[in-house]
Amino acid sequence: MEKFVICGKNPLSGEIAVAGAKNSALKLLAASILTVEDCRITNVPDIEDIQVMIDLLRDLGAKVEQKNRHEYIINTKDIKKIEINPVLAAKLRSSIMLVTPLLARFGEVKFPYPGGCVIGKRPIDIFLDGFKAFGAEIKEENNFFHIKTKRLKGCRFVFPWITVTGTESLIMAALLAEGKTTLINCAEEPEIAAMCDYFNSSGARIKGIGNSTIEIEGVKKISGGTFNTIPDRIETGTFAIIGALCGTGVKVVNCNPEHLAVFWEQLKKIGVKLDIGKDFVYIKKSNSLKPTEVRTHEYPGLTTDLQPPLTVLLTQANGLSLVHETIYEGRLFYTDILNKMGANIIMCDPHRVVIQGPTKLSGVTMESPDLRAGMALLIAALIASGKSEIGNIYQIDRGYENIEGRLTRLGANIKRVSK
Numbered sequence: 001m002e003k004f005v006i007c008g009k010n011p012l013s014g015e016i017a018v019a020g021a022k023n024s025a026l027k028l029l030a031a032s033i034l035t036v037e038d039c040r041i042t043n044v045p046d047i048e049d050i051q052v053m054i055d056l057l058r059d060l061g062a063k064v065e066q067k068n069r070h071e072y073i074i075n076t077k078d079i080k081k082i083e084i085n086p087v088l089a090a091k092l093r094s095s096i097m098l099v100t101p102l103l104a105r106f107g108e109v110k111f112p113y114p115g116g117c118v119i120g121k122r123p124i125d126i127f128l129d130g131f132k133a134f135g136a137e138i139k140e141e142n143n144f145f146h147i148k149t150k151r152l153k154g155c156r157f158v159f160p161w162i163t164v165t166g167t168e169s170l171i172m173a174a175l176l177a178e179g180k181t182t183l184i185n186c187a188e189e190p191e192i193a194a195m196c197d198y199f200n201s202s203g204a205r206i207k208g209i210g211n212s213t214i215e216i217e218g219v220k221k222i223s224g225g226t227f228n229t230i231p232d233r234i235e236t237g238t239f240a241i242i243g244a245l246c247g248t249g250v251k252v253v254n255c256n257p258e259h260l261a262v263f264w265e266q267l268k269k270i271g272v273k274l275d276i277g278k279d280f281v282y283i284k285k286s287n288s289l290k291p292t293e294v295r296t297h298e299y300p301g302l303t304t305d306l307q308p309p310l311t312v313l314l315t316q317a318n319g320l321s322l323v324h325e326t327i328y329e330g331r332l333f334y335t336d337i338l339n340k341m342g343a344n345i346i347m348c349d350p351h352r353v354v355i356q357g358p359t360k361l362s363g364v365t366m367e368s369p370d371l372r373a374g375m376a377l378l379i380a381a382l383i384a385s386g387k388s389e390i391g392n393i394y395q396i397d398r399g400y401e402n403i404e405g406r407l408t409r410l411g412a413n414i415k416r417v418s419k
């Protein structure tokens with residue numbers, strides 16, 4: 001067991017490079033099952049979630065060759081198994097991304113309920129309704145879902161609710177399905193558009209990429225190819241907040257600021273000084289932050305994954321802020337820990353907190369509740385006086401590569417120690 005020990009209040013400066021997007025690379029790894037040819041994926045972040053996905057692929061019989069720290073070649077030709085490993089699946093919500101490729105290629109899949117961050121109910125009803133719409137039969141037996149089909153059949157499916165992995169799954173279902181599929185009320189995240197562009201370069205016929213209505217003409221075969229993972233927009237935003245709180249000049253590089261348009265507007269409203277370039281953002285600490293109202297929304301709105309670090313930023317704003325988390329009903333409970341550090345946050349209901357700022361924060365011993373909340377607590381520790389200890393850092397390692405090394409290079413005092 002490891003923990004982070006952080007001594008706060010160090011001024012940070014310099015450049016920090018953004019890694020490839022976890023929520024893009026994970027899906028492309030799973031999508032390698034759609035073809036028997038080699039898939040090369042570059043700019044893959046070196047994080048726990050990626051390792052679990054690779055373990056899941058290997059468990060199914062895929063050959064995964066690591067070319068260097070951030071590049072893999074996957075070949076799934078020899079996959080014989082159609083049952084997803086339940087122990088590994090319990091660690092990762094994205095294990096559900098393996099379901100559609102297995103179903104599309106082998107006509108059958110068995111999988112357990114997926115795990116992942118405990119931030120709300122996170123049901124899979126829309127996936128199941130989607131598979132039924134494509135003509136698949138679903139049985140639930142011994143804590144496993146068993147789905148079968150002769151061949152998926154193109155359909156018209158309306159998402160009752162916008163879901164990222166749900167949209168990605170049904171796009172994959174349509175690729176090799178017979179006939180045409182129309183998906184309505186799709187999620188529009190840049191990771192989905194990047195995935196669709198890659199599929200089209202591998203022989204798919206997808207129209208409406210990046211829109212809420214997507215049309216797909218099924219094809220007989222998807223080829224292999226090379227996918228260069230897009231920069232992680234959540235890391236980009238997280239590092240920008242770190243720069244706003246403790247930087248004397250932090251340049252976030254290797255990013256695509258276009259993917260965070262609403263987030264930048266929100267930061268400007270709060271009074272953060274930003275210089276936004278094509279592939280970088282330069283942030284300087286501001287001495288007077290303004291309170292605001294934050295409301296998470298599906299893309300292109302303000303992403304829920306940046307809500308926890310934004311909440312930490314607002315503990316330093318002068319006045320009353322409101323954070324409205326509209327996507328998940330369990331993604332504000334970490335604010336309790338911020339209060340232990342000295343913040344003044346009142347939970348109105350599971351979806352809303354009111355923050356009275358500015359408050360001085362002091363270091364405490366705490367546990368990381370989930371990936372993004374863990375990162376928010378780490379940011380709080382960077383601005384707190386004294387020493388903080390964060391346990392359960394597996395949760396942070398799930399999504400951020402060598403975070404202590406990268407922040408140390410900016411000047412932070414953060415150490416990984418064995419408990």
Ligand code: EPZ
Pocket residue numbers: 023026093094117120121122123124125126127161162163164165166187303304305327328371372399
């Ligand atoms: C993706 O999760 C991301 N994960 C999440 O990032 C992110 O927070 C989320 O999208 C929202 O942007 C991955 O891409 C691996 P959803 P996903 O389905 O797809 C409800 C991180 O920290 N819903 O878009 O699982 C659901 O309960 C993670 O990197 C149903 O009701 O999220 C939620 O309220 C955490 N039924 C809403 O939809 C379903 O069948 C949106 O969730 C599916 C979802």
